Amino acid sequence: MLAVWVDQLLGFASGALAAIRQQEHYPDFMTWVRAEGAGFFNDDLATAQALAPILWSQTPLERLDFACEPLATPGRNEPCWCDSGRKFKQCCSQVEFPTEIPEQMMWMLSLREWKGATLKAALNSQRALPQALLEAGLIAAESGQSGRAMQILESLFDGSDWSRLPEQAEPAFEILLDIYQERGFTRKRADLLDDVLERGPIFLRGVALERLCLMHLDNDDLDSARGAFVKAQQALPDSPTLAYIEAMLLLHEGHEREAKERANFWYRRLVRQGDLDDEQLDFLAALADNPGATLADQLLSAEEDLATPLISLQALLAALPVAPKIAINTEADTGHLQYHTSAREQTLFAAWHEQFKVLVDEDIALGFRDDPWGNAVEWMSALCAHPEWLDAPQVVQDLTMALTSRFGSLPWMAPSLLAPLANRLSRWLAQARAEGEGSLRWDDADNAMLLRTGLALVVGMERGARQHSRELAEELLAIDQEDSLGLRELVLDQLLRDDRNEEALALSEQPVDDGSQILGLLMGRTLALYRLADHEAAERSLSEVIAHNRHALEMICAENPRPVMPYADGQVDPGSRAEAWQYRTLMRDQWRTTQGALDWLDAHRPKSR
């Protein structure tokens, strides 16, 4: 019964709104009600007439700059406000409605109708009820009108008065953040998160902190992610989302055993509290059992269309036979190693490329000229039907780069997707190594295909298969003596993460070919020396750091420095603040967790003038 009433009410309210908008004139509106109103309520004119003044009173009027024109409720013996001519007590005051009439209904319906300049002006008037903004925003998002949803929800979360936010605003807040993310509005997203964290209501702060953690993880900034997690834990000690975030964080940091232990801890703690539903409990139990596999499953189920082809691809890669040899030889004059694509490999690549369609962008380190993920279902399925395509290094290159770009930041995907491809590349590198002592230079022959694949694999496995990533990087460094891929810094970072300080020191002391200085290598050497308690050498190394980049120490010591972004093409200048920021995001956690190291750096900061 109630559902019928709600439908009738909404139908009548929509009709009423259209009628009001004709002239925004009450008597004209009532003329429409007497002519059409009964039709909405099974010929019950009394209900329509009684509702009309209430709806009128809450309708924003364009001619009043979106203010309403509320009617005063008549006294019992006064003429009724529906203009029937009878006394109020004998007319509308006798009609009872099955539910209360929501006060935001006409605003909400108006927000659904308005477009362009009118919508903008209505939102700018700041007269909309928060509940109306919330409902209209959610409806727009559900119906796929993300631009409209963004415009309306921005008005709700504009920060002018957080206290007026309805309690149920949380999903709307998440939707707005999602829209920012989809549209690439990273600045707006960061500003909104900051604003909520500083001044927003408690029930949104927790969500904001969780989001912030995930954002830092996406940017590979582990230290900031950890910081946000600690704050989230204080704001929301009993949220099951924390369990999930901590597992992700620990896996990113490479602490698999600890991830399992902590997931277990959360499971026991939250079970005891008893307010989780079955689905949440099952998820936590699975997380405690095997965090990596659970997060991988969760990702697969979130991918919807991609899930089936991705699972087939995992199966294909797991059963991949040993790669056939490729054509590598030593050039007689120079002694350098050269890989040349064979005719068969070209044919295989051509067949693959018909499906994959996107070409590698030769001008940037790891990127395509277009997004390969739009038609991923097609190329993944085709590849599963033609595993022989992977005999061609160029196909391995495309696949590796595509997988790294999408899953490289998710540690739990690396073992199943990237490790088998790394084994394939390792075999080819071993074959090259057996061919001669020369260097496999980037610019020679088709060498770049192999080296680019190597870089994508090292980067993609850095978090989820750290040891494998480092081993492959060392294989590449041994054969690419110019370090054209810049792998030395990366291997150094990994050694320091594993507390293999002597190996790290040895690596950092190999001379760089062109004599240039790299902040990461200088800092890495300094950290290794500090950990090995060679304080004199550490001090000397630190002076070199300061001479190279005078912002570095300040940037690492500060708790919350302002991010400094690289140029649009990802380049940073040696000695710049951007270089210092980049180093901080990659390695600050290692300095922080080394006893006394941050204080030691702080004491050596160059005095600002």
Ligand SMILES: [Zn+2]
């Ligand atoms: Zn009346």
